[in-house]
Amino acid sequence: MIKEIWNTLTPGGKRSLSISVIAFTLYALSGIAMMYIVLKALESVVTGNGNLLLYWICLVVCLLIKGCSNILADVRKHYAGFDIVYQVRKNIIYRLKEFSLGFYTNERLGEISTIIHKDVDKMEMVVGHMWTRMLADFIVSIILFTVLVIYSPKMALLMASSLPLAILFLVLGLKRARYLENEAGNDLADMVSVFVEYIKGIPLLKAYSESHQFERRVERSASVFGQSCKAVSRNRAAVLSFYGFILDVSFWIMVTVGLVMMMKGELSAYSFLLFAIISREFYKPFLNLESHWANYLTVTDSYRRIKKITEAETVPNPKRALQAKEYSISFDDVSFSYEEGGFSIEDISFHTPERTLTALVGGSGSGKTTVTNLLLRFWDVNSGSIKIGNVDIRDMSYDDLLSSVSIVMQNVQLFADTIGGNIRLGKANATKEEVITAAKRARIHDFVMSLPDGYQTMIGENGVGLSGCQKQRLSIARAFLKDAPILLLDEITSNVDPVNEALIQQAISDLAKDRTVLVIAHHLSTIRSADQILVFQEGRIVQSGKHESLIMDKKGYYYNLWNFSDQRADNL
Numbered sequence: 001m002i003k004e005i006w007n008t009l010t011p012g013g014k015r016s017l018s019i020s021v022i023a024f025t026l027y028a029l030s031g032i033a034m035m036y037i038v039l040k041a042l043e044s045v046v047t048g049n050g051n052l053l054l055y056w057i058c059l060v061v062c063l064l065i066k067g068c069s070n071i072l073a074d075v076r077k078h079y080a081g082f083d084i085v086y087q088v089r090k091n092i093i094y095r096l097k098e099f100s101l102g103f104y105t106n107e108r109l110g111e112i113s114t115i116i117h118k119d120v121d122k123m124e125m126v127v128g129h130m131w132t133r134m135l136a137d138f139i140v141s142i143i144l145f146t147v148l149v150i151y152s153p154k155m156a157l158l159m160a161s162s163l164p165l166a167i168l169f170l171v172l173g174l175k176r177a178r179y180l181e182n183e184a185g186n187d188l189a190d191m192v193s194v195f196v197e198y199i200k201g202i203p204l205l206k207a208y209s210e211s212h213q214f215e216r217r218v219e220r221s222a223s224v225f226g227q228s229c230k231a232v233s234r235n236r237a238a239v240l241s242f243y244g245f246i247l248d249v250s251f252w253i254m255v256t257v258g259l260v261m262m263m264k265g266e267l268s269a270y271s272f273l274l275f276a277i278i279s280r281e282f283y284k285p286f287l288n289l290e291s292h293w294a295n296y297l298t299v300t301d302s303y304r305r306i307k308k309i310t311e312a313e314t315v316p317n318p319k320r321a322l323q324a325k326e327y328s329i330s331f332d333d334v335s336f337s338y339e340e341g342g343f344s345i346e347d348i349s350f351h352t353p354e355r356t357l358t359a360l361v362g363g364s365g366s367g368k369t370t371v372t373n374l375l376l377r378f379w380d381v382n383s384g385s386i387k388i389g390n391v392d393i394r395d396m397s398y399d400d401l402l403s404s405v406s407i408v409m410q411n412v413q414l415f416a417d418t419i420g421g422n423i424r425l426g427k428a429n430a431t432k433e434e435v436i437t438a439a440k441r442a443r444i445h446d447f448v449m450s451l452p453d454g455y456q457t458m459i460g461e462n463g464v465g466l467s468g469c470q471k472q473r474l475s476i477a478r479a480f481l482k483d484a485p486i487l488l489l490d491e492i493t494s495n496v497d498p499v500n501e502a503l504i505q506q507a508i509s510d511l512a513k514d515r516t517v518l519v520i521a522h523h524l525s526t527i528r529s530a531d532q533i534l535v536f537q538e539g540r541i542v543q544s545g546k547h548e549s550l551i552m553d554k555k556g557y558y559y560n561l562w563n564f565s566d567q568r569a570d571n572l
């Protein structure tokens with residue numbers, strides 16, 4: 001996992017991380033060197049030989065190194081932190097667009113937003129800020145140990161004597177801590193579910209107020225959770241205190257033996273002091289071992305969640321992409337369901353010749369939008385096939401497929417950008433003239449020009465608000481600009497007043513010209529002249545044909561729909 005995290009960094013990020021670690025090491029070493037110099041100076045004062053000025057100069061040099069390395073380490077750790085955050089977010093951003101819409105359940109959306117702000121930030125915090133210091137501390141420990149072993153092997157080994165035992169104890173203690181934390185987690189889940197049940201049942205409990213059985217159950221679950229939390233804290237406190245104590249025992253043994261050696265004349269007072277002071281630096285990373293471990297777990301946890309996005313399956317692209325030569329649409333025996341046992345469409349078959357208009361009608365929830373979702377590969381079919389110009393859409397490159405289709409939907413999504421920017425979504429590199437032409441054809445140009453900033457007007461939270469019809473016409477302008485051969489229109493005039501409806505109708509008739517169009521319409525009057533009408537009921541096509549022939553069948557579903565729709569239109 002650490003290797004994967006390391007590989008996420010760019011070369012610049014890796015460099016920053018390494019520089020930061022080296023600089024932190026230098027920072028710590030120069031601090032220790034200063035203590036060493038002070039001891040040396042003390043010795044020279046006591047013994048009366050040695051050059052105090054030289055020590056003073058060395059002290060100043062160390063001070064400078066310490067200051068500079070601190071700045072360098074601090075700046076570089078931020079660079080490394082930002083690098084990892086940026087890389088991870090970038091990977092996620094590009095990935096998100098490649099998933100089928102089936103990926104985006106509500107649960108997933110919550111998860112994704114947590115990952116993007118919490119987990120990624122944690123990576124920055126731990127990898128950039130904590131790991132750099134931790135690595136430096138361990139490097140310092142190793143260097144100190146090596147130097148001290150050379151200086152006095154006996155004292156150095158005594159200094160580290162209880163370290164293996166302490167670490168073994170900590171590992172065992174942490175294992176138990178994990179077990180207890182799991183238990184506490186289970187108790188928390190139990191408590192929450194009992195609470196939820198309690199809150200839902202409050203009206204009933206009020207009605208039967210003499211029974212306090214449930215309250216006692218809730219109380220009991222709260223108390224059980226409290227107990228397990230206490231056990232976790234107790235274990236943690238005991239493990240950490242005892243671990244620290246074992247490390248202190250090392251220090252105590254070293255000091256005791258050192259005193260004896262000093263009395264026997266085997267060790268100078270100055271060397272004794274050196275060990276007594278510098279050993280604290282040696283112990284430092286080990287004293288923080290538990291929090292280092294906790295950080296490691298946090299990061300690997302976050303990284304695992306991030307990988308759930310970056311390594312999730314995307315819409316499969318064909319090895320050798322085929323291109324459609326014309327733009328008819330065929331559905332052959334298509335069956336599909338969003339989830340097992342849920343709504344499904346069964347054996348849908350129809351053919352739409354190029355440059356014709358096919359209308360999809362039927363009650364709400366009968367599967368019309370689902371058909372357009374499948375055509376765009378927002379989801380893939382369970383069986384059967386969908387073809388554009390006789391090429392299975394799964395054999396086309398996904399980009400190619402999406403660029404052949406324009407969509408205008410009931411709910412228009414606008415981004416917090418200028419009006420021009422929002423229209424350009426249809427064609428990123430469109431010229432100003434192209435944007436204006438598209439807006440004119442979408443009957444929105446005059447409105448845009450009436451705004452003080454014209455096409456530069458910002459929309460969204462901090463900009464002007466647009467009415468539903470204006471948004472609708474903006475999205476029609478996008479479609480004009482995109483100029484794709486296939487056009488999907490999904491209930492665009494459902495919530496529009498009659499005046500605007502006429503305006504939108506004109507724009508749409510213009511847009512639909514010379515394209516293969518699938519239109520889903522609520523007001524049946526608008527699709528009377530369609531080349532083909534497909535009547536949907538509960539995920540199946542129950543009738544199809546032209547309006548005149550469908551309306552003849554007085555027992556047919558279309559006839560009912562038509563009458564119902566007309567009555568609705570009269571009531572408007």
Ligand SMILES: Nc1ncnc2c1ncn2[C@@H]1O[C@H](COP(=O)(O)OP(=O)(O)O)[C@@H](O)[C@H]1O
Pocket residue numbers: 338339342343362363364365366367368369370371
């Ligand atoms: N993402 C989804 N996941 C699960 N079920 C869905 C999803 N989208 C739509 N449905 C269900 O599929 C059925 C058909 O929906 P839809 O195709 O939108 O109908 P229509 O456009 O004809 O009103 C509905 O019952 C709806 O609840």
Ligand SMILES: [Mg+2]
Pocket residue numbers: 368369370490
């Ligand atoms: Mg729909």
